[in-house]
Amino acid sequence: MLNKNIQTFIGCDCDYKDSQIVIFGAPFDSTTSFRPGTRFASQAMRSESFGIETYSPYQDKDLTDIKVFDSGDLELPFGCPEQALSDIEDRTLTILDDGKIPCMIGGEHLVTLGAVRAASKKYSDLAVIQFDAHADLRNDYLGAKLSHACVMRRCHDLLGDGRIFQFGIRSGEREEFLFANEHTFMNRFDLSNISKTVQKIGQAPVYFTLDLDILDPGEFPGTGTPEAGGVSFTALLYAAREVSKLNIVGFDVNELSPVYDTSGRSTALACKILREILLAISHKN
Numbered sequence: 001m002l003n004k005n006i007q008t009f010i011g012c013d014c015d016y017k018d019s020q021i022v023i024f025g026a027p028f029d030s031t032t033s034f035r036p037g038t039r040f041a042s043q044a045m046r047s048e049s050f051g052i053e054t055y056s057p058y059q060d061k062d063l064t065d066i067k068v069f070d071s072g073d074l075e076l077p078f079g080c081p082e083q084a085l086s087d088i089e090d091r092t093l094t095i096l097d098d099g100k101i102p103c104m105i106g107g108e109h110l111v112t113l114g115a116v117r118a119a120s121k122k123y124s125d126l127a128v129i130q131f132d133a134h135a136d137l138r139n140d141y142l143g144a145k146l147s148h149a150c151v152m153r154r155c156h157d158l159l160g161d162g163r164i165f166q167f168g169i170r171s172g173e174r175e176e177f178l179f180a181n182e183h184t185f186m187n188r189f190d191l192s193n194i195s196k197t198v199q200k201i202g203q204a205p206v207y208f209t210l211d212l213d214i215l216d217p218g219e220f221p222g223t224g225t226p227e228a229g230g231v232s233f234t235a236l237l238y239a240a241r242e243v244s245k246l247n248i249v250g251f252d253v254n255e256l257s258p259v260y261d262t263s264g265r266s267t268a269l270a271c272k273i274l275r276e277i278l279l280a281i282s283h284k285n
Contacts, residue, residue, distance in 0.1 A: 011063025025073035088114025106254025135172030222266025244280035
């Protein structure tokens with residue numbers, strides 16, 4: 001039994017035993033390759049979530065009608081990626097073993113690896129859908145194999161070919177794109193073909209990871225590695241709801257770095273997209 005967090009994401013304050021989805025924060029950014037600050041995302045999103053409503057006019061649904069428990073942030077060892085990943089894996093497994101869906105707020109994108117390790121132990125046929133500006137398929141970054149630039153390569157090490165579906169990718173080394181040609185499904189630049197991919201995956205268990213830098217920095221400047229040419233909030237909202245039709249067994253939202261957007265609009269956008277995903281997944285299940 002996990003303890004209730006004092007400050008929760010808006011509308012996510014039911015009891016653990018009654019919950020369908022369990023939120024936890026993974027405030028870790030020790031391998032960030034450009035601008036750090038994503039460790040502050042989960043706290044910022046909880047605080048700023050009270051600037052939005054629990055009700056979604058997009059879906060005519062309300063967070064108060066579903067069962068989401070916010071367990072607060074993990075206390076992760078700064079500067080020790082492997083221990084941080086182990087702690088994330090343990091928390092994710094606890095939630096999965098209790099028959100609930102883990103929702104992780106990162107943190108840099110490396111935190112996804114801990115959750116995927118846990119989900120792949122529970123589901124041998126796990127697939128991963130990644131929304132991202134970056135391929136994250138480097139075998140190492142400056143000699144380090146545990147980096148947010150390598151997270152999907154490490155997930156591939158676990159899952160093998162044909163089980164990673166990447167969307168919105170518009171940045172990476174040439175070798176990453178060559179690797180993707182052979183080993184993953186990569187939809188470059190945008191979110192087209194998401195409906196076809198949903199049909200292709202069918203009822204297989206899916207872990208959904210959303211790196212918010214998939215968004216255009218004109219809409220979402222608050223991230224550590226902004227990339228021009230991103231998608232709009234409206235396009236992301238549609239695609240995320242399409243993904244939510246799948247058998248989602250876990251998901252995360254990562255790479256918000258609120259310190260780079262003092263206007264607060266990036267955090268507000270992150271809160272809104274999380275609300276929409278929570279509602280879509282909860283009502284699907």
